[in-house]
Amino acid sequence: MRDASRVFSSTLLWPLLVLLALLVVNVVANPGFLEVRVQDGRLFGSLVDIVRNGAPVLLIALGMTLVIATRGIDLSVGAVAAIGGAVACVYMVSSPDESGLGTALVACALALATCVALGLWNGFLVSVLGIQPIIATLVLLVAGRGLAMLVTDGQITTVNNDSFRTIGVGFVLGLPVAALVAWAVFGLTALLVRRTALGMLVEAVGINPEASRLAGVRAVTIRWTVYVFSGLCAGLAGLMIAANTSAADANNAGLWIELDAILAVVIGGTSLAGGRFSLAGTFVGALLITTLAATIPNIGIPSETNYLFKAVVVIVVCLLQSPKARAVLRRRRTTPAPPAPPAPPESPTPTLAKAGTR
Amino acid sequence: MLKKTMSAAAALAVGSLALTACGGTSSGSDDAAGGSGGGDDTITMGFAQVGAESGWRTANTQSVKDSAEEAGVELLFSDAQQKQENQIKAIRSYIQQDVDVIAFSPVVETGWDAVLLEAKRASIPVILTDRAVDSEDDSLYETFLGSDFVLEGERAGEWLVENAEDSDVNGDGSINVVQLEGTTGAAPAIDRAEGFADTIASDGSIEVVASQTGDFTRDGGKRVMESFLNSEDDIDVVYAHNDDMGLGAIEAIEAAGLTPGEDIKIITVDAVKDGMQALVDGKINYIVECNPLLGPQLMDLAEQVVAGEEVEPRVVTEETTFTQEEAAEVIDERQY
Numbered sequence: 001m002r003d004a005s006r007v008f009s010s011t012l013l014w015p016l017l018v019l020l021a022l023l024v025v026n027v028v029a030n031p032g033f034l035e036v037r038v039q040d041g042r043l044f045g046s047l048v049d050i051v052r053n054g055a056p057v058l059l060i061a062l063g064m065t066l067v068i069a070t071r072g073i074d075l076s077v078g079a080v081a082a083i084g085g086a087v088a089c090v091y092m093v094s095s096p097d098e099s100g101l102g103t104a105l106v107a108c109a110l111a112l113a114t115c116v117a118l119g120l121w122n123g124f125l126v127s128v129l130g131i132q133p134i135i136a137t138l139v140l141l142v143a144g145r146g147l148a149m150l151v152t153d154g155q156i157t158t159v160n161n162d163s164f165r166t167i168g169v170g171f172v173l174g175l176p177v178a179a180l181v182a183w184a185v186f187g188l189t190a191l192l193v194r195r196t197a198l199g200m201l202v203e204a205v206g207i208n209p210e211a212s213r214l215a216g217v218r219a220v221t222i223r224w225t226v227y228v229f230s231g232l233c234a235g236l237a238g239l240m241i242a243a244n245t246s247a248a249d250a251n252n253a254g255l256w257i258e259l260d261a262i263l264a265v266v267i268g269g270t271s272l273a274g275g276r277f278s279l280a281g282t283f284v285g286a287l288l289i290t291t292l293a294a295t296i297p298n299i300g301i302p303s304e305t306n307y308l309f310k311a312v313v314v315i316v317v318c319l320l321q322s323p324k325a326r327a328v329l330r331r332r333r334t335t336p337a338p339p340a341p342p343a344p345p346e347s348p349t350p351t352l353a354k355a356g357t358r
Numbered sequence: 359m360l361k362k363t364m365s366a367a368a369a370l371a372v373g374s375l376a377l378t379a380c381g382g383t384s385s386g387s388d389d390a391a392g393g394s395g396g397g398d399d400t401i402t403m404g405f406a407q408v409g410a411e412s413g414w415r416t417a418n419t420q421s422v423k424d425s426a427e428e429a430g431v432e433l434l435f436s437d438a439q440q441k442q443e444n445q446i447k448a449i450r451s452y453i454q455q456d457v458d459v460i461a462f463s464p465v466v467e468t469g470w471d472a473v474l475l476e477a478k479r480a481s482i483p484v485i486l487t488d489r490a491v492d493s494e495d496d497s498l499y500e501t502f503l504g505s506d507f508v509l510e511g512e513r514a515g516e517w518l519v520e521n522a523e524d525s526d527v528n529g530d531g532s533i534n535v536v537q538l539e540g541t542t543g544a545a546p547a548i549d550r551a552e553g554f555a556d557t558i559a560s561d562g563s564i565e566v567v568a569s570q571t572g573d574f575t576r577d578g579g580k581r582v583m584e585s586f587l588n589s590e591d592d593i594d595v596v597y598a599h600n601d602d603m604g605l606g607a608i609e610a611i612e613a614a615g616l617t618p619g620e621d622i623k624i625i626t627v628d629a630v631k632d633g634m635q636a637l638v639d640g641k642i643n644y645i646v647e648c649n650p651l652l653g654p655q656l657m658d659l660a661e662q663v664v665a666g667e668e669v670e671p672r673v674v675t676e677e678t679t680f681t682q683e684e685a686a687e688v689i690d691e692r693q694y
Binding site: 158296 | 410413415416539542568569570571573574575576577578580581582584585586588589602605606609613614615632
């Protein structure tokens with residue numbers, strides 16, 4: 001119990017509080033913000049838009065969490081998402097039965113296979129050739145959009161397929177399909193890494209690849225696998241992005257989403273230095289990023305200053321999470337604050353035995 | 359000093375190239391300029407394109423190629439893939455090949471003085487297309503052929519003012535407009551907003567109640583529109599700075615259970631094919647064209663410049679506007 005409260009006070013509490021504060025700001029600016037009504041047999045409202053639009057970021061952040069836990073990073077996810085969307089849309093447009101269910105399924109499978117192949121490539125560069133992850137994945141970040149442009153011939157490819165649209169804008173039992181898919185993938189992954197030893201092995205590789213290899217962990221395979229998984233998540237996200245507007249836009253689909261995803265992971269309390277990771281933190285982080293994006297038009301911040309607003313919120317979250325900054329703030333208070341539990345070190349030195357409790 | 363005299367002589371030669379081509383007033387390269395096209399009548403043009411980043415740009419490229427063939431202009435074409443250094447390399451190679459005229463759409467606004475000066479010294483006139491350069495020395499290029507974004511905004515505003523009564527969808531006497539802006543800081547976004555705002559100021563009942571950037575993308579337009587639909591009451595009109603954001607807004611409006619084009623009027627700029635299709639389908643109400651097909655005008659200008667005629671320093675692309683009926687008539691002929 002004490003363990004749990006400590007984890008909460010260090011990683012999840014502050015992002016959750018900022019999320020709450022953002023929601024309050026939104027409600028003050030627009031009292032109808034939290035309103036969710038049923039329309040045409042499905043839920044409709046700002047909150048629904050947030051979870052639906054947040055699905056791609058959540059998925060990519062999920063893959064990114066595992067990659068970061070192995071002390072890596074995947075900068076290529078945005079470009080991979082664009083390629084996935086491009087492959088799916090171009091296949092559907094060029095097939096004889098553009099609007100068929102079968103066509104949509106084949107298109108999605110083809111897109112996901114392409115993205116898995118790109119993940120294999122990233123993983124190969126990192127785990128087998130030992131190239132620094134930031135450089136290895138930079139290759140596709142830079143070149144990937146070129147590939148996507150090649151696939152779409154430089155055009156925005158519009159498709160007309162209602163089955164495909166479902167991934168982006170469909171609803172099941174009143175809930176958005178995109179969010180349901182993202183949550184399902186998230187839940188399954190959480191089960192897999194936390195109910196088996198996989199999560200612990202990933203952390204072990206992140207803390208010390210050489211030591212874990214000597215201890216019998218197949219470090220190369222694990223590192224390779226997380227990049228493939230990241231590619232798969234990016235592909236799924238790319239399909240959602242493309243389905244959202246029924247179009248593949250090679251230039252803009254998933255642009256800068258890698259940065260949003262990394263931010264979500266870091267806000268969630270996972271250290272970029274690898275090792276321990278928090279999936280729940282990533283979930284909150286992704287929700288925070290998406291809510292932030294939705295806040296800007298809702299409270300009417302002018303376009304010229306919306307990046308500034310984003311920056312301020314992100315800086316506040318990061319400061320709140322920094323033990324040193326919190327200590328300074330505490331000391332400055334005139335009234336003595338109740339003795340807060342000591343903040344755990346941010347450095348990547350968790351013990352392996354505790355990995356399973358988070 | 360010598361250099362200055364040389365470039366002055368070269369500049370003079372640009373204006374009277376046709377007359378002095380064989381006169382040898384400068385370094386003698388002019389002799390070759392006339393001959394490089396395989397005869398004195400043929401114009402050789404070097405065209406350095408930005409890239410192929412959008413359907414608009416692809417149509418632009420095609421138009422230049424087609425009209426060059428039609429006008430009998432020998433075209434040397436290069437694609438800079440969005441990089442200024444590639445474009446500068448291309449222009450240098452055109453200078454070395456001694457073409458008659460160079461045309462290009464600058465990737466960025468600044469950093470062109472050096473290479474344009476080289477062209478000027480080689481007595482090769484330069485025409486800018488689509489995008490302007492930021493240079494204090496406007497003698498470095500002959501003319502700038504491109505769209506007037508402010509005018510596009512004004513045209514969008516004019517339609518709204520003329521159709522104010524129909525556009526007041528809920529009949530409350532005030533017309534609430536939400537604006538989907540282009541990329542913050544981009545010239546078309548700034549100018550289209552300005553032209554629109556100036557024009558609607560003449561009608562007190564029209565008001566822009568919310569404005570936010572959608573980054574010229576469908577996804578951006580959709581997200582911003584979703585948010586506006588929740589945060590703003592009684593939206594009558596959407597004004598989007600390009601078709602793609604308008605198409606995104608259509609999706610958001612449909613998801614909200616409203617009918618785009620009827621419950622909420624939509625005005626956009628560009629007239630790309632998907633946008634025109636939506637206009638024909640009645641989902642968009644009015645499109646102001648931003649014409650990529652400036653090839654014919656470019657060839658005319660090139661001929662005038664090479665013939666030594668004076669041309670206007672700023673030539674606006676011929677552009678039109680489309681209502682739903684007009685769009686239905688031309689949709690089959692749209693090339694992009």
